[in-house]
Structures are given as C-alpha cells and as structure tokens.
Amino acid sequence: MKSLFAKLIFAFMVAGLLSACATFQPVPPFSPVDIDAGGHALKKQNAVFILDASASMEEGSPQYKKFDQAKALLENMAKTMPANMPVQTEVRSFGHDPKFSSAITELLDDMGAFNRKDMTTALAGISKAGGTSPMETAIDAAGEDLDGASGNTAMIIVSDGKNMGSAPVAAAAALKEKMGDSLCIYTVLVGDDAAGQKLMDAVAEAGGCGFATTGDALMDGAAMAGFITKVFIGDAIDSDGDGVGDMMDKCPGTPAGVKVDAAGCPLDSDKDGVPDYLDKCPGTPAGTKVDSTGCPITVLDSSKDEWSFHDILFDVNKAVIKPVSFGTLDAIVQALQQRPRLTVRIEGHTDITGSHAYNMDLSKRRAKAVVDYLVNKGIASSRLTSEGYGPDRPIADNNTKEGRALNRRVNLVKTN
Structure with missing residues (x-):
C-alpha cells in the first residue's frame, strides 16, 4: 500500500515537473x-x-x-x-x-x-x-x-x-x-x-x-x-450617387440621374466628346468636329438661335441667287444635314432703297428662292418656312452705304 502511494506521489510530481517545463512553438x-x-x-x-x-x-x-x-x-x-x-x-x-x-x-x-x-x-x-x-x-x-x-x-x-x-x-x-x-x-x-x-x-x-x-x-x-x-x-463611397464608387470614379460630380459607364463618366453614345445629357445633336457621325453642345461646328453655330448671312447675293432687283453664293448655301445644307432635327425660318431683309411694297415683295421672293435651293439639295421642305420683312427690321443705319449693306441679308431663325 505504501509502495502504491509512493508511486502515485511520484507520478504527480513528474506530471507537475513536465507541466512546469512545457514548451510551446513560437508564434510564426x-x-x-x-x-x-x-x-x-x-x-x-x-x-x-x-x-x-x-x-x-x-x-x-x-x-x-x-x-x-x-x-x-x-x-x-x-x-x-x-x-x-x-x-x-x-x-x-x-x-x-x-x-x-x-x-x-x-x-x-x-x-x-x-x-x-x-x-x-x-x-x-x-x-x-x-x-x-x-x-x-x-x-x-x-x-x-x-x-x-x-x-x-x-x-x-x-x-x-x-x-x-x-x-x-x-x-x-x-x-x-x-x-x-x-x-x-x-x-x-x-x-x-x-x-x-x-x-x-x-x-x-x-x-x-x-x-x-x-x-x-x-x-x-x-x-x-x-x-x-x-x-x-x-x-465604396459614391459621392455623386452614380453607382460608381469615388475610388473608381473618373468623373466625380456627375449630375443626379445621368447615366454613366463603368468608370463613372456620363455616356457619350456618338463618341463626339460631349456627354449624352449635354449633347444637343446626338448621333453625330464619327470624326465630326463638334462644339460644346455636341453639334457639328458649321455655319449654323449651335449656341445661337439665329444666323445672318450677308454673302447670299441675288441678281439686281431679282430673286435669282448668284452662283457666288452657292458655297455658303451648300454649307447651310451640310449644317442642316448634320442637325436633322433642326427646323428654321428663312427670312429676307432689304435696305430702304425703293418703295416699301416693292422691298416687301422682293424679300419674300428671295427668302423663297433660298428655301427652294435647300429643298433641291435634299433638305425636307417640312423643316423650312420663309418670310420677307423688307426694310422693316434694319440692323444698321440705312443712311450710310455700309449700313445699307448690312441690312441686305438673309437670316435663318431656329423654329423648334
């Protein structure tokens, strides 16, 4: 019995020593x-x-x-x-x-x-x-x-x-x-x-x-x-709420509701450099130079609603367009083709030389001659109207040669 007790004591001592001396792997x-x-x-x-x-x-x-x-x-x-x-x-x-x-x-x-x-x-x-x-x-x-x-x-x-x-x-x-x-x-x-x-x-x-x-x-x-x-x-923080986190957003500050691509930039469907939400001329042909509104840079500046032409010339006292004017008119045709949604009114203006009634009739016939030219070049007649104002809307002094030259003009006015 004493021997068994001694063995138990020895076993507990060994276990205690082993526990005291336990070593562990270092944390890697x-x-x-x-x-x-x-x-x-x-x-x-x-x-x-x-x-x-x-x-x-x-x-x-x-x-x-x-x-x-x-x-x-x-x-x-x-x-x-x-x-x-x-x-x-x-x-x-x-x-x-x-x-x-x-x-x-x-x-x-x-x-x-x-x-x-x-x-x-x-x-x-x-x-x-x-x-x-x-x-x-x-x-x-x-x-x-x-x-x-x-x-x-x-x-x-x-x-x-x-x-x-x-x-x-x-x-x-x-x-x-x-x-x-x-x-x-x-x-x-x-x-x-x-x-x-x-x-x-x-x-x-x-x-x-x-x-x-x-x-x-x-x-x-x-x-x-x-x-x-x-x-x-x-x-990811998305400050402009366009669905693309700030960290990935290459176009921060996009206005609310504007559709964007994976980089957070507004869509530009026609790739003209002007985002769709600012583009007044969507569908511009590839390679066409455009202005800040996405419209082709033409004689019809898209930032304006009215354009004056002093180089559309007519035979004296007639509504026959001089050939020297064809270049300007063809440029207008091209501009209208590049802006297929644009509708305009063609206005004829004269100076005060001659009677008022004569100038009113002449300005109307000349405006109609411009419409006919554009239609013959392929512009839909539904996009064009004409009116003659004779000398009633001068933009310069009719008492001077220079002023009268400025007043003789053809205007195109946006109607939509």
Missing part, C-alpha cells in the same frame, strides 16, 4: 497584407481591443501558448489596419499576473487616434498571464470608456473563454442595450476548449451585429486583412 512570423481603404466608407469610428490575460492563457493552444498567440493576434491587427485609418482605439486587458497588476482589468492603451506603435508597445508591456477571468469586468469598464464617444464601435475580444460562467454574456448584452446599433462585438477564440468556444460565440451573438472567429483562422496576412476589412471597411 506575420506578413501583413495591405488594405487600400481609400474611397471606402469607414464602418467603425471606435475600436476597443480586449486581451484575456488570465491564468488559463498560459496554457497551450495547443501548439502555441495561448497568451502569446492572443498578443500576436492583436499586434497583427495593428499591423494590418491602415496607418492613416481615422479610428479611435484603446486596448484593455483582464486577469493579470500579480507581478504585472493587482487590478482585474487594466487600460493598456487609452482611447485616442489609432497609432500602430502605441498599440504594439502597450501589448509588449504585459508579458505573462495570471489570475482569474473576469471578462465581464473588462466589458463593463470598456463601456464606461466609451461614454461620450461618437460613431460606431467595434469591440474585439481575444480570449480562450475558459472558467467564466455566463457573466460575460450578460455584460455584453447590457452594453449592447445601452449602445444599441452603434456597438458590434467580435470574439476571437484562442485554444480549443469547447465550453470556451460556446461562451465566445454567445458573447458575439449578444453584440447583435458582430461575429465569432478563431485565432487559428487569422494567423496569415490575407485572413487578417479579410477580418479587418469586414470589421472596419464599408462600401
């Missing part, structure tokens, strides 16, 4: 993957990181010491978050080896603008875990830290979930009730304790809009980048 090096958050909305404006520093974290996970892995995970989060991300952060711990702190929760890095160096330095300052596991106290304290904070908050808890009972779940639920939709809780389990996993899942669920994951799932750079993106990075 981490290569962060850059996150380009430019042009994206920020889903969270505050982040609270909570580290479990209780005694059970000195155990294996199984290949790493859980505490080493938990610290590494938080450090890796800091390395992965964009350095210029405008988020307020703090780091809090709970548990503690008495040599580090007698407090059951400590603020390792107080709330302030995210600073990667400050966060990693704060984590480096706590080297050993110990004590009890009052996660609920850390959650309550973090809630007080957040009093007065504006915007949305991510609470990220890294723990093994062991030896905690249901108090952390109740604390998470109470804080969620207090903060509402502005709080999401994310839990990261280290270790493989089934009860711990169940607790961590429940804490995340109490947060309503967060989720639970494991440390082992976040050990490589791509996975950590995915986690940070899900927690913090929102949809």
Whole structure:
C-alpha cells in the first residue's frame, strides 16, 4: 500500500515537473497584407481591443501558448489596419499576473487616434498571464470608456473563454442595450476548449451585429486583412450617387440621374466628346468636329438661335441667287444635314432703297428662292418656312452705304 502511494506521489510530481517545463512553438512570423481603404466608407469610428490575460492563457493552444498567440493576434491587427485609418482605439486587458497588476482589468492603451506603435508597445508591456477571468469586468469598464464617444464601435475580444460562467454574456448584452446599433462585438477564440468556444460565440451573438472567429483562422496576412476589412471597411463611397464608387470614379460630380459607364463618366453614345445629357445633336457621325453642345461646328453655330448671312447675293432687283453664293448655301445644307432635327425660318431683309411694297415683295421672293435651293439639295421642305420683312427690321443705319449693306441679308431663325 505504501509502495502504491509512493508511486502515485511520484507520478504527480513528474506530471507537475513536465507541466512546469512545457514548451510551446513560437508564434510564426506575420506578413501583413495591405488594405487600400481609400474611397471606402469607414464602418467603425471606435475600436476597443480586449486581451484575456488570465491564468488559463498560459496554457497551450495547443501548439502555441495561448497568451502569446492572443498578443500576436492583436499586434497583427495593428499591423494590418491602415496607418492613416481615422479610428479611435484603446486596448484593455483582464486577469493579470500579480507581478504585472493587482487590478482585474487594466487600460493598456487609452482611447485616442489609432497609432500602430502605441498599440504594439502597450501589448509588449504585459508579458505573462495570471489570475482569474473576469471578462465581464473588462466589458463593463470598456463601456464606461466609451461614454461620450461618437460613431460606431467595434469591440474585439481575444480570449480562450475558459472558467467564466455566463457573466460575460450578460455584460455584453447590457452594453449592447445601452449602445444599441452603434456597438458590434467580435470574439476571437484562442485554444480549443469547447465550453470556451460556446461562451465566445454567445458573447458575439449578444453584440447583435458582430461575429465569432478563431485565432487559428487569422494567423496569415490575407485572413487578417479579410477580418479587418469586414470589421472596419464599408462600401465604396459614391459621392455623386452614380453607382460608381469615388475610388473608381473618373468623373466625380456627375449630375443626379445621368447615366454613366463603368468608370463613372456620363455616356457619350456618338463618341463626339460631349456627354449624352449635354449633347444637343446626338448621333453625330464619327470624326465630326463638334462644339460644346455636341453639334457639328458649321455655319449654323449651335449656341445661337439665329444666323445672318450677308454673302447670299441675288441678281439686281431679282430673286435669282448668284452662283457666288452657292458655297455658303451648300454649307447651310451640310449644317442642316448634320442637325436633322433642326427646323428654321428663312427670312429676307432689304435696305430702304425703293418703295416699301416693292422691298416687301422682293424679300419674300428671295427668302423663297433660298428655301427652294435647300429643298433641291435634299433638305425636307417640312423643316423650312420663309418670310420677307423688307426694310422693316434694319440692323444698321440705312443712311450710310455700309449700313445699307448690312441690312441686305438673309437670316435663318431656329423654329423648334
């Protein structure tokens, strides 16, 4: 009997020594993957990181010491978050080896603008875990830290979930009730304790809009980048509401309702350089030079509604067009062909030489002669009307030779 008792004592001593001398693999090096958050909305404006520093974290996970892995995970989060991300952060711990702190929760890095160096330095300052596991106290304290904070908050808890009972779940639920939709809780389990996993899942669920994951799932750079993106990075910002995010939008400030292409630029169906919503002459043939309204640069300037021609000349006292005028008239034909929707009134004007009745009749016949020329060149008669105003609408002084020359003219006036 004494021999059996001695053997049992020896076995317990050996087990204790083996436990005391247990060694774990070092946490592997981490290569962060850059996150380009430019042009994206920020889903969270505050982040609270909570580290479990209780005694059970000195155990294996199984290949790493859980505490080493938990610290590494938080450090890796800091390395992965964009350095210029405008988020307020703090780091809090709970548990503690008495040599580090007698407090059951400590603020390792107080709330302030995210600073990667400050966060990693704060984590480096706590080297050993110990004590009890009052996660609920850390959650309550973090809630007080957040009093007065504006915007949305991510609470990220890294723990093994062991030896905690249901108090952390109740604390998470109470804080969620207090903060509402502005709080999401994310839990990261280290270790493989089934009860711990169940607790961590429940804490995340109490947060309503967060989720639970494991440390082992976040050990490589791509996975950590995915986690940070899900927690913090929102949809692409689309300031002009055209359906293309600002980061990809090559034409910011597009007016509301304007159809755009994949680059966020207004559609230009005829490829004339003027977007459809500004194009007064859609369907311009390829290669045609256009003005700012998308209309061909012709003798009929599309920025105007009336055009005067002093070089459409007629035989004296007749409505017979001189051949020297054919070039100008052909240019008008081309302009009307390039603007198939344009309708115009052809107006004839004279100076005061001769009787009023004669000039009225002459101006009408000359305007009609221009209409006939255009129709013979293929312009639909339905697009053209004519009128003669004789000397009634002078634009210059009829008492001078120069003025009378200006008053003898043919006008085209837009009618649609």
